[in-house]
Amino acid sequence: MSQFAILRTVRKPDNIRKPESKTAATMIPGTLTFYTNPASRGQIVRWMLEEVGTPYQTVLLDSGMAMKAPEYLAINPMGKVPAIRHGQIVVTETAAICAYLADAFPEARLAPAPGSSLRGPYYRWLFFAAGPFEAASSNRALGFVVPADREKMIGYGTYDRVVDVLEHAVSQDAYLLGDVFTAADVYLGAQIGLALWFGTLEKRPAFVDYWSRISNRKAAIRARQIDDALLAKKAAQS
Ligand SMILES: N[C@@H](CCC(=O)N[C@@H](CS)C(=O)NCC(=O)O)C(=O)O
Numbered sequence: 001m002s003q004f005a006i007l008r009t010v011r012k013p014d015n016i017r018k019p020e021s022k023t024a025a026t027m028i029p030g031t032l033t034f035y036t037n038p039a040s041r042g043q044i045v046r047w048m049l050e051e052v053g054t055p056y057q058t059v060l061l062d063s064g065m066a067m068k069a070p071e072y073l074a075i076n077p078m079g080k081v082p083a084i085r086h087g088q089i090v091v092t093e094t095a096a097i098c099a100y101l102a103d104a105f106p107e108a109r110l111a112p113a114p115g116s117s118l119r120g121p122y123y124r125w126l127f128f129a130a131g132p133f134e135a136a137s138s139n140r141a142l143g144f145v146v147p148a149d150r151e152k153m154i155g156y157g158t159y160d161r162v163v164d165v166l167e168h169a170v171s172q173d174a175y176l177l178g179d180v181f182t183a184a185d186v187y188l189g190a191q192i193g194l195a196l197w198f199g200t201l202e203k204r205p206a207f208v209d210y211w212s213r214i215s216n217r218k219a220a221i222r223a224r225q226i227d228d229a230l231l232a233k234k235a236a237q238s
Contacts, residue, residue, distance in 0.1 A: 029087015032056040035075060037063055038227035038234070041094045042082035044190040046227055048098045050219035051186060052108045056084075060230065095130035095187050102183040110183045118177050122184050125169060125176045129188035132156035133166060137191065141200045163202065166192070171206035174213060181214070189214040 034049060034056050036042030040063070049056050061067050061081055068079045076083040076092045083092045084100070091100045102111035112118035136156045139146070146154045156162050169188075175181045176188065193211050195201035214220065 029089055031085075031087065033059060033085040035059045035061060035072065035083040035085075036081050037061055037067075038230040039063075040081050043223065043227050044094050044187060045082040045084065045097050045101075047190060047220050047223040048101050048110075048183060048186045050223045050226075051110055051183075051217075052101050052105045053219075054105055054108075093130070095126055098183040098187045099126060110181070110186070112177065112180075112182065118180070121177055122182055125184040125188050128165075128169075129184070129191050132162050133188070133191055136162040137195050137200055141198065163204075167204055167206045170210040181217075185214055 032049075032054060034042070034045060036045065036058060037060065038046075061072060063081075066072065067076075067081060073079055075085060075090055078092065080092075082094055082097060083090065084097050085091075086100075086104060089100075091097045099111070102108070103114075106113075112122050132155055135154075136159045140159050146158065151157050166188075169176060170192070173179060175185050177184065189211065192201065192207055193215055196203060196207060196211060201207060
């Protein structure tokens with residue numbers, strides 16, 4: 001008996017994951033639900049959803065108990081927003097949500113096609129924003145400075161280097177990938193906008209120009225109007 005045959009006999013059929021049919025694997029599920037709080041990183045996903053232009057329903061969660069309730073922890077065990085549910089597919093983490101939506105709705109043209117050479121820089125800047133830039137910004141906001149002898153083990157090295165790399169990235173062309181706007185601009189751009197607003201990022205001309213270019217898009221304006229209206233409603237109720 002060949003080794004292949006032995007393996008086949010000892011593995012129980014129930015334990016073997018059947019390959020998904022092409023239809024199941026590529027099926028775009030139904031309702032799109034967006035879990036958010038208007039004063040959160042959910043603003044970034046709102047912008048992405050408005051760029052995509054597909055209908056979605058919104059579930060608003062107050063920070064605190066609502067996000068830590070069992071019903072929501074079943075969606076995001078981190079007890080944080082944003083999150084989305086697309087049919088049976090749940091995605092958390094703002095950068096992942098932006099990337100997922102761009103791929104799930106290719107007609108919105110917010111990601112280079114798989115296999116395109118632009119996919120490299122697209123991933124690069126999405127992950128740079130979610131990793132080094134987010135960590136460096138958060139530490140900066142908390143006043144934490146990486147000790148010089150620890151820079152080698154910290155993924156972002158130094159805050160100053162992150163900012164210089166970012167400045168170069170946003171000053172080469174209109175957008176991160178050249179003349180084509182993508183989900184990487186939504187995610188990294190929104191992080192820049194927030195950092196400029198919070199005062200944790202120096203107002204270098206490259207950042208200010210890039211931010212004014214992308215934040216004046218119709219979808220970005222629409223997203224801000226929706227979240228601002230929700231915030232105003234909440235303020236009026238309290
Ligand atoms: N890494 C997560 C961070 C999510 C996050 O920190 N969300 C904050 C709002 S911006 C939150 O839900 N805070 C409420 C809490 O932790 O109770 C992402 O990128 O989506």
